[in-house]
Amino acid sequence: MIVLFFFILLSCAYSAIYREVNNITRTNSSFPFNGEVYTGFIPIDNKTNSMLFYHMFAFNETTINASAPVILWLQDCSSLFGSFAEMGPVIVLGTPGNIQLVRNPYTWNKYGHLLLVDQPIGTGFSINRGQVMNSAWDAAQHFSIFMARFYQLFPNLAKEGLYIFGESYGGKWAPVFTYTLLKNTTFSNQVKILGLGVGDGWSDPITQAKTSSTFGIATGLINRKTMDNLKLQEAKVFEETQKQQYWLATNLSNNIDDELCDAAGGINTYDYREYSSDYGEYIDWLNDTDTQKFLGVPPTPYIDCNDEISDNFYNDSA
Numbered sequence: 330m331i332v333l334f335f336f337i338l339l340s341c342a343y344s345a346i347y348r349e350v351n352n353i354t355r356t357n358s359s360f361p362f363n364g365e366v367y368t369g370f371i372p373i374d375n376k377t378n379s380m381l382f383y384h385m386f387a388f389n390e391t392t393i394n395a396s397a398p399v400i401l402w403l404q405d406c407s408s409l410f411g412s413f414a415e416m417g418p419v420i421v422l423g424t425p426g427n428i429q430l431v432r433n434p435y436t437w438n439k440y441g442h443l444l445l446v447d448q449p450i451g452t453g454f455s456i457n458r459g460q461v462m463n464s465a466w467d468a469a470q471h472f473s474i475f476m477a478r479f480y481q482l483f484p485n486l487a488k489e490g491l492y493i494f495g496e497s498y499g500g501k502w503a504p505v506f507t508y509t510l511l512k513n514t515t516f517s518n519q520v521k522i523l524g525l526g527v528g529d530g531w532s533d534p535i536t537q538a539k540t541s542s543t544f545g546i547a548t549g550l551i552n553r554k555t556m557d558n559l560k561l562q563e564a565k566v567f568e569e570t571q572k573q574q575y576w577l578a579t580n581l582s583n584n585i586d587d588e589l590c591d592a593a594g595g596i597n598t599y600d601y602r603e604y605s606s607d608y609g610e611y612i613d614w615l616n617d618t619d620t621q622k623f624l625g626v627p628p629t630p631y632i633d634c635n636d637e638i639s640d641n642f643y644n645d646s647a
Contacts, residue, residue, distance in 0.1 A: 351625030364390035382454035405498030406634035407453025408445035413611035500530020550593035
């Protein structure tokens with residue numbers, strides 16, 4: 330009886346720390362967003378208490394009850410990069426100790442309720458307690474559990490429809506997750522998936538791994554000697570892929586991109602017209618104690634990309 334009572338107390342305390350729904354609307358006067366904002370941790374495995382962290386901005390700075398579709402954003406790591414450095418309504422700028430939160434005039438929030446998920450478990454603020462995943466199909470099972478619970482928590486959004494978008498390794502997440510949800514008739518009968526989109530996606534690695542050298546020479550970023558060197562490495566990637574040495578092939582492919590950027594003078598990985606790829610401002614902000622309190626996150630180091638988890642997916646990259 331004492332053990333059971335202790336377990337109940339522990340479970341209650343645990344639930345109080347990692348809440349499924351935090352309404353953080355206007356709890357931070359310096360956060361330039363007038364609409365409703367929600368965050369939360371949704372359990373996807375009761376045995377390990379592994380959870381996916383999400384945050385959501387109500388459509389166009391209104392309320393969660395506004396009639397608009399849900400726009401779901403997925404990346405290779407934490408979705409907080411997309412949120413606070415790319416297409417969220419608030420962008421983090423500045424330097425450590427001098428952080429600025431500014432409105433983003435190009436935000437996708439103008440078109441729907443913007444839902445961003447730290448996925449897979451172990452990235453961003455999401456929690457992985459001992460589970461090992463090796464493929465997008467593994468992650469899709471967790472994602473399906475997450476989405477089912479999400480619509481239980483926000484039932485009014487089910488009738489509004491869902492768009493699923495992915496960037497980078499999201500080129501695998503988005504199609505696989507969409508397919509999994511469509512095959513689940515219980516889900517697809519309740520929530521209409523309105524569209525699927527991929528930008529800058531790692532969707533066809535065998536084909537894409539051959540293009541870095543050609544891209545580099547066509548844009549004038551590298552000389553012919555560097556192009557020839559990269560082509561040799563691209564051929565090695567293809568060779569290892571044919572031998573089903575996917576981990577090695579993925580590692581070699583990543584090295585090609587790094588060499589191209591270095592040979593071009595340290596260009597921005599995401600925009601070759603720029604020479605700065607420092608997006609660390611949002612990471613510093615997310616590791617701030619006050620920020621985590623605002624987001625409803627227990628004090629914890631923010632991990633944008635978890636190398637151990639990334640390594641597990643290398644064999645799934647082909």
